[in-house]
Amino acid sequence: MLNLAKIIVDVPTMQTNEPYTYRIPEFLSDQLQRGMRVIVPFGNGSRKIQGIVWDIDYAGTFDGQLKDIESVMDLSPVLNSELLSMSKWMANKTFSFQISCILTMLPGVMHAKYQKQLKLLDSSIDNEDVKKLFYKSKIIDFNPEELENDILKNIIKLKRNNKIEIKYNVKNKAHAKKILGIQPIIKPSDVETIFKDVRKNAVNQQKLLTYIKDNPQEIIAQRYLCNKYNISESTIKTAIKKKWLIQTQIEEYRNPYKQKVERNYPLKLNNEQQSAVNKINDPIINSLDKVFLLEGVTGSGKTEVYLQAIQKALSMNKTALMLVPEISLTPQMSRRVKGRFGDRVAMLHSGLSNGERYDEWRRIERGEADVVVGARSAIFAPLNDIGIIIMDEEHDSSYKQDETPRYHTRDVAKWRAKYHKCPVVLGSATPSLESRARATKGLYDLIKLPHRINNKSLPKVNIIDMKNELINNGDEDFSDELLNAINNRISKGEQIVLMLNRRGYSSFIMCRTCGFVLKCPNCDISLTLHMDTKTMKCHYCGHEEQIPYKCPNCNDNKIRYYGTGTQKVQSKLQKLVPNSRIIRMDVDTTRKKGAHERLLQKFGQGKADILLGTQMIAKGLDFPNVTLVGVLNADTSLDLPDFRSSEKTFELLTQVSGRAGRAEKNGLVYIQTFNPDNYAIQLSKNQDYEQFYRTEMHLRHITNYPPYYFTVKITSSDVNESKAASKMFEISKILKAKLSNQTIMLGPSPSSILRIKNKYYYQIILKYKNEPNLHACLEYILQHYQKDAQKGLYVNIDPDPLNFM
Numbered sequence: 031m032l033n034l035a036k037i038i039v040d041v042p043t044m045q046t047n048e049p050y051t052y053r054i055p056e057f058l059s060d061q062l063q064r065g066m067r068v069i070v071p072f073g074n075g076s077r078k079i080q081g082i083v084w085d086i087d088y089a090g091t092f093d094g095q096l097k098d099i100e101s102v103m104d105l106s107p108v109l110n111s112e113l114l115s116m117s118k119w120m121a122n123k124t125f126s127f128q129i130s131c132i133l134t135m136l137p138g139v140m141h142a143k144y145q146k147q148l149k150l151l152d153s154s155i156d157n158e159d160v161k162k163l164f165y166k167s168k169i170i171d172f173n174p175e176e177l178e179n180d181i182l183k184n185i186i187k188l189k190r191n192n193k194i195e196i197k198y199n200v201k202n203k204a205h206a207k208k209i210l211g212i213q214p215i216i217k218p219s220d221v222e223t224i225f226k227d228v229r230k231n232a233v234n235q236q237k238l239l240t241y242i243k244d245n246p247q248e249i250i251a252q253r254y255l256c257n258k259y260n261i262s263e264s265t266i267k268t269a270i271k272k273k274w275l276i277q278t279q280i281e282e283y284r285n286p287y288k289q290k291v292e293r294n295y296p297l298k299l300n301n302e303q304q305s306a307v308n309k310i311n312d313p314i315i316n317s318l319d320k321v322f323l324l325e326g327v328t329g330s331g332k333t334e335v336y337l338q339a340i341q342k343a344l345s346m347n348k349t350a351l352m353l354v355p356e357i358s359l360t361p362q363m364s365r366r367v368k369g370r371f372g373d374r375v376a377m378l379h380s381g382l383s384n385g386e387r388y389d390e391w392r393r394i395e396r397g398e399a400d401v402v403v404g405a406r407s408a409i410f411a412p413l414n415d416i417g418i419i420i421m422d423e424e425h426d427s428s429y430k431q432d433e434t435p436r437y438h439t440r441d442v443a444k445w446r447a448k449y450h451k452c453p454v455v456l457g458s459a460t461p462s463l464e465s466r467a468r469a470t471k472g473l474y475d476l477i478k479l480p481h482r483i484n485n486k487s488l489p490k491v492n493i494i495d496m497k498n499e500l501i502n503n504g505d506e507d508f509s510d511e512l513l514n515a516i517n518n519r520i521s522k523g524e525q526i527v528l529m530l531n532r533r534g535y536s537s538f539i540m541c542r543t544c545g546f547v548l549k550c551p552n553c554d555i556s557l558t559l560h561m562d563t564k565t566m567k568c569h570y571c572g573h574e575e576q577i578p579y580k581c582p583n584c585n586d587n588k589i590r591y592y593g594t595g596t597q598k599v600q601s602k603l604q605k606l607v608p609n610s611r612i613i614r615m616d617v618d619t620t621r622k623k624g625a626h627e628r629l630l631q632k633f634g635q636g637k638a639d640i641l642l643g644t645q646m647i648a649k650g651l652d653f654p655n656v657t658l659v660g661v662l663n664a665d666t667s668l669d670l671p672d673f674r675s676s677e678k679t680f681e682l683l684t685q686v687s688g689r690a691g692r693a694e695k696n697g698l699v700y701i702q703t704f705n706p707d708n709y710a711i712q713l714s715k716n717q718d719y720e721q722f723y724r725t726e727m728h729l730r731h732i733t734n735y736p737p738y739y740f741t742v743k744i745t746s747s748d749v750n751e752s753k754a755a756s757k758m759f760e761i762s763k764i765l766k767a768k769l770s771n772q773t774i775m776l777g778p779s780p781s782s783i784l785r786i787k788n789k790y791y792y793q794i795i796l797k798y799k800n801e802p803n804l805h806a807c808l809e810y811i812l813q814h815y816q817k818d819a820q821k822g823l824y825v826n827i828d829p830d831p832l833n834f835m
């Protein structure tokens with residue numbers, strides 16, 4: 031009888047979905063559990079890797095060479111059986127490997143860090159340079175990139191002659207934060223006697239003894255004790271010497287909430303909200319898995335509906351999971367939830383440090399937090415007994431992960447809801463066409479909130495044709511009407527939100543003599559100008575260089591800065607409206623931790639008239655004094671070579687318009703565009719989602735796009751363009767042979783940005799309705815081309831891609 035365990039191992043270039051079998055050594059036999067992280071030897075044995083215990087099979091049989099598990103990295107499982115099963119489902123669903131799904135579910139600090147080390151086996155080696163490396167110890171850290179080529183060559187030679195060994199170790203980065211604590215060790219009954227021995231003027235020691243008498247044995251943070259009782263460290267030292275107390279390490283959670291959050295209370299719901307809450311509560315009470323689409327216009331009070339449904343789940347001793355697009359972008363929302371449920375709330379988002387994230391994760395895992403608010407990856411929060419899952423702004427593209435595993439949060443949410451038998455609420459003013467179509471088919475329950483709170487009317491939207499504007503007054507950024515409206519609001523003490531619709535956030539440069547555009551040397555994309563650092567940067571690979579003052583091509587000095595960066599617009603606006611106070615919000619001004627929140631708070635306190643920003647200001651903001659919204663350029667998102675560009679444009683315009691007139695005063699919106707007749711822009715005038723849905727569905731129908739068709743994207747990439755291309759042609763042949771002729775294949779073709787980070791990308795897009803062979807066929811491609819990854823050629827499969835480029 032053997033003690034065996036099945037381990038899912040983390041070998042990046044040789045992945046497989048088959049677990050490996052290892053022997054459980056005697057000393058671990060009581061300890062090992064499913065879902066723990068372990069360290070196991072791999073390959074010839076000198077290499078150590080991280081793995082996850084998938085199964086424990088005490089009486090298994092296995093023939094062949096078995097290795098022992100080396101050690102465990104956790105004292106208790108980090109993945110429960112729900113998350114383990116989910117990783118298997120997810121790998122299958124997203125055409126990825128189970129280990130990458132598991133790693134996605136865990137906080138970053140739990141991913142193994144591999145450290146290479148060199149071990150000197152023979153100290154008689156004669157190479158002086160190499161010898162020097164080992165002057166302190168026989169085992170040293172090995173970072174090949176830091177060594178000179180000559181030394182590296184010698185090391186490789188010595189390794190071949192078995193004089194040096196390369197070891198691979200796993201480093202655990204997950205550490206709890208420890209602080210100094212103290213614990214009294216004298217009996218309370220002894221305190222009186224000791225008291226008598228203390229000098230009358232040793233006031234601090236007396237204070238400390240009084241504390242010990244009242245709090246016998248209690249462990250407390252030293253820092254806290256000293257502050258609270260005004261006791262100095264030297265008093266503590268004396269007390270330790272006198273054996274009144276001992277010092278110990280205690281764990282402290284890193285606290286990401288520096289700001290105090292004001293408590294808030296449930297509002298009295300209006301009839302529409304109440305009926306929505308009733309519908310959602312039913313499956314919470316009766317433990318049913320059900321998906322709701324909550325289609326509520328901007329300002330209809332969706333958030334209050336979420337909060338009261340969460341309250342219901344909590345009252346039934348269940349937990350709640352609430353997802354928002356990228357929470358650091360919606361500090362208002364986090365404050366509302368935190369203010370309602372207090373310390374029970376854990377937050378998971380990219381604004382946290384790795385350590386803070388790890389601590390929040392453990393608070394959830396230990397059951398100390400039962401409401402989780404977070405961005406995409408929070409869907410993996412280790413909650414038990416989930417009573418409700420909410421996805422706010424369900425149409426948002428950040429819910430789909432853009433790298434492997436390419437999961438959509440909505441799919442994971444539905445899987446978890448089935449597991450926990452609870453409802454999912456998908457909320458939006460502009461649902462994705464996919465979700466809305468499912469609601470029409472009856473797969474989701476549609477709940478509508480068609481009116482704003484207090485029956486406030488939606489803002490009046492005006493569309494301005496910038497072609498005329500450019501001819502008449504030569505300005506492409508600000509129309510006369512918008513400027514007048516801005517001046518008018520400022521004179522009334524009201525506030526303004528202006529959006530600059532850009533994918534990037536800065537401008538590029540072009541030579542007016544020869545048309546030369548400065549491009550990234552590594553990617554097929556132009557470099558963008560950053561005035562804060564005074565450099566040109568590539569947004570894909572990070573390449574950075576000086577701003578040229580002469581054209582690198584023709585040497586002429588007529589180089590011109592193109593495009594409207596937010597900085598440029600800000601300084602122009604400041605000249606046009608000199609008395610305005612402007613807050614600019616873009617990637618540059620919000621890079622520092624907490625900057626986003628600070629800027630919004632400043633705006634909320636009325637310390638500025640205008641909030642000027644990129645798409646990041648379009649969603650979720652709720653400022654009662656904003657009565658004017660201006661979209662400076664509605665067109666950029668229309669130009670994207672993507673069948674969803676109209677949907678994205680409509681969404682964005684509706685969302686940003688929705689920031690105006692949310693309280694007593696009426697709202698007004700100006701949308702500036704060079705395509706005033708475009709249907710997405712025309713329909714955003716009345717913010718008529720239903721009409722847009724019908725128009726767009728019709729177009730998707732006649733062009734065979736989702737939601738009528740499913741799609742999948744297959745990409746190959748390599749530093750050698752012809753290798754990437756020929757791989758795609760090879761794959762297209764496999765697909766043609768195996769798939770029915772109802773499936774439509776687009777490509778193989780170069781991706782729209784052909785080269786990124788010196789790699790060339792080729793792609794195929796499949797559109798299909800019903801293709802029973804497809805899953806197996808793609809699974810085959812995934813497994814078959816895995817071996818090429820070692821040579822640097824990657825094949826990726828993206829199911830239901832959001833991005834066709």
Ligand SMILES: Nc1ncnc2c1ncn2[C@@H]1O[C@H](COP(=O)(O)OP(=O)(O)OP(=O)(O)O)[C@@H](O)[C@H]1O
Pocket residue numbers: 297298299300303326327328329330331332333334458459483649650651652688692
């Ligand atoms: N029942 C209610 N009574 C009074 N005020 C309410 C009620 N429900 C919500 N509100 C207030 O109405 C405003 C808009 O609500 P909320 O932000 O939840 O809307 P929303 O539907 O999420 O909007 P958006 O989609 O535009 O973000 C908020 O200031 C909120 O406090």
Ligand SMILES: [Zn+2]
Pocket residue numbers: 541542543544545546581582583584585586
């Ligand atoms: Zn030139």
Ligand SMILES: [Zn+2]
Pocket residue numbers: 550551552553568569570571572573787
């Ligand atoms: Zn680049």
